[in-house]
Amino acid sequence: MLTLLHxxxxxxxxxxxxxxxxxxxxxxxxxxxxxxxxxxREQGPGxxxxxxxxxxxxxxxxxxxxALCTCSTIGAVAEAAGGPLGLPVLRVDRPMAAAAxxxxxxxxxxxxxxSTLAPTKDLIAQEAAxxxxxxxxxxxxxxxxxxxxxxxxxGGFLEAVAAAAREVTAADAIVLAQASMAAAADxxxxxxxxxxxxxxxxxxxxxxxxxxxxxSGLRTM
Numbered sequence: 001m002l003t004l005l006h007x008x009x010x011x012x013x014x015x016x017x018x019x020x021x022x023x024x025x026x027x028x029x030x031x032x033x034x035x036x037x038x039x040x041r042e043q044g045p046g047x048x049x050x051x052x053x054x055x056x057x058x059x060x061x062x063x064x065x066x067a068l069c070t071c072s073t074i075g076a077v078a079e080a081a082g083g084p085l086g087l088p089v090l091r092v093d094r095p096m097a098a099a100a101x102x103x104x105x106x107x108x109x110x111x112x113x114x115s116t117l118a119p120t121k122d123l124i125a126q127e128a129a130x131x132x133x134x135x136x137x138x139x140x141x142x143x144x145x146x147x148x149x150x151x152x153x154x155g156g157f158l159e160a161v162a163a164a165a166r167e168v169t170a171a172d173a174i175v176l177a178q179a180s181m182a183a184a185a186d187x188x189x190x191x192x193x194x195x196x197x198x199x200x201x202x203x204x205x206x207x208x209x210x211x212x213x214x215x216s217g218l219r220t221m
Contacts, residue, residue, distance in 0.1 A: 001027045002209045003064040005055065005078060007037035007071040010154075011179055011198075015070070018199055023206035029064065031055060037073055041115045045077045053081035060087045065212035068092055068205040070179045070198070072116045075123070088208050092179055092201030093120065097127040100195055104172025105135045108192070110164050111177035112145035112157070120177045138171070140164060149180060162187035165194050 004015055012030045019026055033055070036048045052074060056067055067089045069078035075091030082089030100107050101124065109120050117139045128135045142164045148157040161184035165174050174194045176185060182196035 001029055001063050001065060002205055003029045003031060003056075003059040003067040005052070005067060005069045005071070005074075006030060006032045007034050007074070008032070008180060009034075011070050014179070014182070014198055015202055018202045019206070022199065022203050023209075026206055026209060029059065029062070031059070037071055040073050040077075041113065045074050045119065048074055049077045049081065052077050053085070056081050056087055056089065057085055060085050066090070066205055066209040068201060070201070072111075072119055072123075072177050072179070072197075073113065074119075076119055088212060090201065090205050090208060091123070092205075093123060093175075093177070093197040094127070095200035095204045096175060096195050096197040097123045098131070099200065100124060100173040100175050101127045101131050101133055101135055103193060103195075105133065106170060106172045107135055107137045107175060108168045108171045108173070109137060109139045109175045109177050110161060110168075110181070111139065111141055112149060112161070112181065113178065114141050116177045117141070120175065124175070140168075145181075157181075158184045158187065165192070166190050168192050 009032050019028055039047050069075045070092045072093050079089045079091050111117050121137050124137055142160050145157055145160045161181045168174050171192045174192050176196045179198050182198045185194040185196040
């Protein structure tokens with residue numbers, strides 16, 4: 001079983017659909033806790049660390065072998081909580097960050113929330129260090145995007161993100177910092193590749209779940 005920790009209910013059908021395409025038959029369990037993002041924005045991601053650890057511990061007791069955190073703001077907190085529990089936890093944007101580093105040194109991060117910028121920049125730095133590369137990261141908070149998202153104006157939200165992507169120049173990759181922005185990558189853009197996190201994150205988490213399942217099977221032999 002793969003447990004997904006979300007801070008918005010809009011992600012549930014998105015990841016269910018991706019599971020059907022990428023890993024049919026993989027059991028998913030969705031935990032949706034919008035208040036975690038609210039507190040993390042107000043007080044910092046560390047403010048929700050204990051609660052995230054408690055949720056993951058409960059998930060492990062319920063049979064989860066792997067977890068995927070789809071919220072970039074609290075992703076690092078979730079990954080850190082998994083270690084002491086013996087539960088592999090992946091933040092959804094890690095594979096995207098690795099792909100951005102591979103694309104080239106000039107990376108632009110687009111975000112709807114300012115609270116996402118620092119965690120995303122830190123993640124890209126981690127992946128750059130892992131790859132032995134140097135990168136330059138520019139960040140942009142898309143004006144009005146979060147307000148549209150919060151109001152349920154999905155079309156307006158995605159168009160704001162796509163418009164911001166079209167304005168980017170002199171970059172090797174554009175990173176969409178939040179999973180909710182993913183559909184904007186499919187809209188007409190300029191010449192810079194636009195990377196989003198849900199598909200690559202789900203694919204990597206499914207592989208982790210399969211590895212954990214195989215390891216568990218070996219232990220019972």
